[in-house]
Amino acid sequence: MEINPAITFQHDRKVMHAKRPKVLIVGAGLGGLTLGAILQKSDIPYEIFERASQVKPLGSCVALNATVAPLMRQLGIYDEFVAMTKVIPSIQIGNENREVEFAMTAYFEEATERFGAESRVISRPALYDLFLKQVPKERLHMSKKVLTTKQGGNGILIRCSDGTEYEGDILVGADGAHSAIRQNLYAELKSQNKLIPSDDAALPFNTISLVGQTRPLTTEEFPFLKKEECQFVRIVGNDKPFAWSTFTTKQQRICYSVVQFLDEESSKLHDSFRNSEWGPEAAGAMCDEVRHFPVISGGDKITTIGDLIDLTPKEYISKVMLEEKVFQTWYGGRTVLMGDACHKLSPAGGAGAGNALQDAVVLANYINALPLHPVVEEIEAAFEAYKTDRIEWCEKAYATSKMLQSVVDKGIKPMLVRFMMKNMPEFMKRRAAEQMYSSRPQVAFLPLDETPASVKPTHQRSLNLRAPVEEEVEAPAKTI
Structure with missing residues (x-):
């Protein structure tokens, strides 16, 4: 399939074969594995790509x-x-x-x-192994360093350093703070004058x-x-x-x-x-x-x-x-970011892994609710809803991490923070x-x-979403 940015579909789902969107997940960290483990419970096709040859x-x-x-x-x-x-x-x-x-x-x-x-509390390797067991081996592809991405109206294509290419309908960047997917997406958005200036700055x-x-x-x-x-x-x-x-x-x-x-x-x-x-x-x-x-x-x-x-x-x-940074641009076209790729939090707050797992839950709900054969506009609407649901919590976690980091920081202000927390x-x-x-x-x-x-959980919008149902094609009238 040639990915053509100019193509947009005006299709009639009643006459097309039912097709769930295929998800390409780049990054086999905790966030990427969790999203894979959730999608494994659905009928949504997915593949996970990891740049490393083995998990360290x-x-x-x-x-x-x-x-x-x-x-x-x-x-x-x-x-x-x-x-x-x-x-x-x-x-x-x-x-x-x-x-x-x-x-x-x-x-x-x-x-x-x-x-x-x-x-x-759990050691990181032990937690990683637990989630790794939830994803079939054939879904996980190691030594796949993504170099470029190309997206358009009829799909998305990733090219890896070993010369292989993979096609799908949705690309998820779960590849960490220095995300290659984010860099490719931001370069594309910047060329279109669509990138928020603050997102173009280096991670502080x-x-x-x-x-x-x-x-x-x-x-x-x-x-x-x-x-x-x-x-x-x-x-x-x-x-x-x-x-x-x-x-x-x-x-x-x-x-x-x-x-x-x-x-x-x-x-x-x-x-x-x-x-x-x-x-x-x-x-x-x-x-x-x-x-x-x-x-x-x-x-x-x-x-x-x-x-x-x-x-x-x-x-x-x-x-x-x-x-530490919470980015404001989480998606573009068929590409979406999650975890450290869009919100890098200090470990002082202990919220980085937890927020990546929550991202996976909400994103999976919106992907699952996409119509059959979704077009770019429908995909972007789902990504916008995902970002809206998650960014407020990530910004709160960022503020909490900064505060907890100050507990062990130096100077007068941290001393005051410690005093306040103690009392x-x-x-x-x-x-x-x-x-x-x-x-x-x-x-x-x-x-x-x-x-x-x-203490009841806060209202979760994506909890009410349901998977699409294939529309029945009306049978042609019989002639007598």
Whole structure:
């Protein structure tokens, strides 16, 4: 099929063979896999393309909460998820003397009764493997780096670096903060003077992070592992532009991250790292710089970040940039963005993965409701509705991430924020929790999750959508 931008269809669906739109998903991260897992439950054809040749066990851990519990119950994986996770009862804020100054509990207490699920932590590779199992192997294509895209009235075409081409009706960019799909889409929109100027700017960043997870440890090596609940501790550096966190996991691993806050000068020094892949190669110098940072392990043994680094397989250590931005342009023609490709959130808020999963739910609902043989105008209308439903929540998550990052930032303002959070009235804590966990979207074409919760979810427009029904062709009149 030759993709012709000039072609638009004026077709009569009554005389055309029923055809659901084929979805090409670029990016096999958590967002892309989740969208695939949802579409697998429908009759919508889809394929997933990933630039890497194999999945690398990178990253630290992921915190997921009630906002995605309904989805996992609908997919039938919630019990397995619970078995792999630990409940997060609080975030403990500590200092370099290995003292816990206060604990932030407002977002976690009474979570099951109020929202239907607790907040839980899981190592990123374990969560990834759980979603990977939901997608048939034949749907996932590795070593497929997308170079160009071409879309028109009669479809969309992607060309990969190995010379292969793939055709479809909808293209989903789920390929991360430096999305090739977004870059191709924005170049097209810019040439048409349709790109919002703020979306043409580079992703801003003022922090970098060292992340990793140890091999499975004993309780003697890290006493906090004796506790059934996740021990989530953040330490603020005294006179250094760093903060660091540790998490205990069900797999007996310690996940950790060290964040460095950059000023204007140090940002320039790290700018060359902007487009680098995650990996251990870039982490060596930072590992040496942060080795002496103290860690609260729950026992008398003096533990440092360096001890955790020494207990970590080299391939499990990464240096990453923590860019932050909510883009305003989420779609164009047959192309749509989701997850980090359209809203990159700081890990400080723990909302990046959760929002990618919520994107997948809402986007799948709108794709499922498209008419048979949808034209570009119908596809764009669905994408606009998806963006309208999701962008407000992503902007709220962005603001929350910025606020939580300031808890471990440097200066007078962060000190005031810590004081306010430590002394926040109970009614304000409850209100904040309700705002955070009120978005709990569900897949419209799967049996609904009816888990009771005293705080009802916010209205979900896409929950009322239904798949199209093929129109019957009127039989010709018989002649006598």
